[in-house]
Amino acid sequence: xxxxxxxxxxxxxxxxxxxxxxxxxxxxxxxxxxxxxxxxxxxxxxxxxxxxxxxxxxxxxxxxxxxxxxxxxxxxxxxxxxxxxxxxxxxxxxxxxxxxxxxxxxxxxxxxxxxxxxxxxxxxxxxxxxxxxxxxxxxxxxxxxxxxxxxxxxxxxxxxxxxxxxxxxxxxxxxxxxxxxxxxxxxxxxxxxxxxxxxxxxxxxxxxxxxxxxxxxxxxxxxxxxxxxxxxxxxxxxxxxxxxxxxxxxxxxxxxxxxxxxxxxxxxxxxxxxxxxxxxxxxxxxxxxxxxxxxxxxxxxxxxxxxxxxxxxxxxxxxxxxxxxxxxxxxxxxxxxxxxxxxxxxxxxxxxxxxxxxxxxxxxxxxxxxxxxxxxxxxxxxxxxxxxxxxxxxxxxxxxxxxxxxxxxxxxxxxxxxxxxxxxxxxxxxxxxxxxxxxxxxxxxxxxxxxxxxxxxxxxxxxxxxxxxxxxxxxxxxxx
Numbered sequence: 001x002x003x004x005x006x007x008x009x010x011x012x013x014x015x016x017x018x019x020x021x022x023x024x025x026x027x028x029x030x031x032x033x034x035x036x037x038x039x040x041x042x043x044x045x046x047x048x049x050x051x052x053x054x055x056x057x058x059x060x061x062x063x064x065x066x067x068x069x070x071x072x073x074x075x076x077x078x079x080x081x082x083x084x085x086x087x088x089x090x091x092x093x094x095x096x097x098x099x100x101x102x103x104x105x106x107x108x109x110x111x112x113x114x115x116x117x118x119x120x121x122x123x124x125x126x127x128x129x130x131x132x133x134x135x136x137x138x139x140x141x142x143x144x145x146x147x148x149x150x151x152x153x154x155x156x157x158x159x160x161x162x163x164x165x166x167x168x169x170x171x172x173x174x175x176x177x178x179x180x181x182x183x184x185x186x187x188x189x190x191x192x193x194x195x196x197x198x199x200x201x202x203x204x205x206x207x208x209x210x211x212x213x214x215x216x217x218x219x220x221x222x223x224x225x226x227x228x229x230x231x232x233x234x235x236x237x238x239x240x241x242x243x244x245x246x247x248x249x250x251x252x253x254x255x256x257x258x259x260x261x262x263x264x265x266x267x268x269x270x271x272x273x274x275x276x277x278x279x280x281x282x283x284x285x286x287x288x289x290x291x292x293x294x295x296x297x298x299x300x301x302x303x304x305x306x307x308x309x310x311x312x313x314x315x316x317x318x319x320x321x322x323x324x325x326x327x328x329x330x331x332x333x334x335x336x337x338x339x340x341x342x343x344x345x346x347x348x349x350x351x352x353x354x355x356x357x358x359x360x361x362x363x364x365x366x367x368x369x370x371x372x373x374x375x376x377x378x379x380x381x382x383x384x385x386x387x388x389x390x391x392x393x394x395x396x397x398x399x400x401x402x403x404x405x406x407x408x409x410x411x412x413x414x415x416x417x418x419x420x421x422x423x424x425x426x427x428x429x430x431x432x433x434x435x436x437x438x439x440x441x442x443x444x445x446x447x448x449x450x451x452x453x454x455x456x457x458x459x460x461x462x463x464x465x466x467x468x469x470x471x472x473x474x475x476x477x478x479x480x
Contacts, residue, residue: 009129012182014143019175020122021147024055024115026154026168031095031108033161038101042345047105049341051112052334058116059331062124063323065117081176084114088172096165116331121179123327127313129182134259134437137310141255144305145248152244202377203318207325209374210315211332214308216367217270218336220277220360221304223344224297225337227284243294250302258310267375270307271368273300278364285353308333318465411478416460425453429470436466 028048035047065080091111098104126143130136158164258266280296283289308329316325347356409430413423428439436454440447454466463469 006133010139013126013129013139014146016122016126016178017140017143018146018150019171020119021144022150023168023171023175024119026151027111027115029155030164034095034098035104037098045341045345049338050105051108053338054109055112055116056331056335058113059120059327062117062120063321066323081180085173085176088114089169092165092169096161119330120327123313124323127316127326137258137306138255140309141251141306144251148248203315206377207315209377210311213370213374214332215336216363216370217274217304218333219340219363220274221301222337222340224277224280228297231290243298246295246298247302250299251306254303254306267371271371273303274367276300278360281360282357285356412473412476422453422457426457429466430473
């Protein structure tokens with residue numbers, strides 16, 4: 001089946017991500033402005049941590065919902081979408097009316113649980129739409145930027161909270177409608193071919209290291225976010241003001257940059273961004289300019305959001321449950337923000353700059369070490385010729401010489417009834433670690449056609465990706 005033009009999938013993904021970010025961030029902003037009627041600025045930060053924590057559960061629940069919808073009851077998908085619309089509308093109404101602390105908080109928790117499920121599904125869908133696209137980071141960056149821009153327009157040009165809630169509700173309806181209309185018939189499930197993506201033989205280990213690294217980074221960014229939320233709640237700063245557009249600008253710049261550089265340099269760049277964020281913490285505690293701190297915070301926060309989103313979406317291509325991993329970046333970020341919200345509040349409110357400086361610098365150093373370890377682990381993909389020696393100890397000794405390797409190759413091709421073209425492509429996959437585009441150029445075929453042949457090889461060998469196909473080949477033994 002012919003694959004649609006890449007730009008169409010990019011536009012779809014930008015629209016989906018922009019609507020989700022607008023919904024998520026706009027709903028958080030609406031909730032903060034509603035819950036402030038029943039608590040002080042510190043209470044707003046705590047209440048915000050509750051809804052973010054609940055959204056994490058939503059992100060984690062999506063794979064379960066997808067399994068039930070696909071395997072158990074096909075109609076459950078549409079029932080779930082209708083339920084999401086109905087309950088979401090009620091929650092927006094209650095948050096806008098803010099009848100009481102408990103009821104407003106409950107409505108916020110329910111709403112953000114649904115937004116968590118919705119966000120996980122959107123990240124997974126976009127990862128499929130962009131599976132063969134080298135501009136995945138740029139698409140994520142533009143989606144994030146447009147979401148921020150929509151929120152900025154809503155916050156600054158819509159003063160009536162009821163209208164704001166209505167706009168969010170209509171955005172929810174539009175997003176749910178798009179989810180029911182977009183089809184994935186043109187996508188092919190193979191591994192990501194790009195040099196700028198994570199290539200690892202140990203996706204679980206890499207994922208855990210990535211989650212730990214993101215968690216440590218969140219400790220710094222969450223401290224900044226808590227301070228900004230306190231300033232917003234006390235009236236010293238308007239989080240919806242003009243400097244917020246720097247989030248959009250930094251998201252676009254980060255997306256374009258990450259599309260051009262390798263994963264290891266992306267991590268190095270993120271380390272530099274984290275350094276600026278640490279300086280921002282020190283600047284605030286030293287009584288520096290709130291505006292300058294706000295600018296640094298927004299620039300670094302936008303880059304960080306694109307970084308963890310792209311990292312987990314790229315990693316999801318190598319995992320057994322991509323539905324879980326594709327949106328896990330936002331979930332990890334939210335969960336860590338929840339876990340340390342009280343600690344950061346105590347730290348910021350302590351009024352002891354020496355303690356704040358010490359803890360922040362320690363976290364910075366530990367995060368730098370974790371980022372280095374993750375970078376090494378995420379770059380453990382080696383040339384396929386070495387995979388047999390390093391990762392598959394049960395390989396048959398008959399492959400030790402050139403003639404025996406040729407015999408093993410012929411037996412493998414005969415056993416799985418590979419065509420001449422598939423044999424040629426398999427041979428190239430086994431002897432090169434180049435990107436799929438470079439392999440396609442070498443074979444004088446289009447990248448789309450190469451993906452089709454790889455998909456056929458995966459189907460015949462019951463594998464799911466390029467790496468798993470290579471591992472399976474070296475571990476396969478002919479039947480006696």
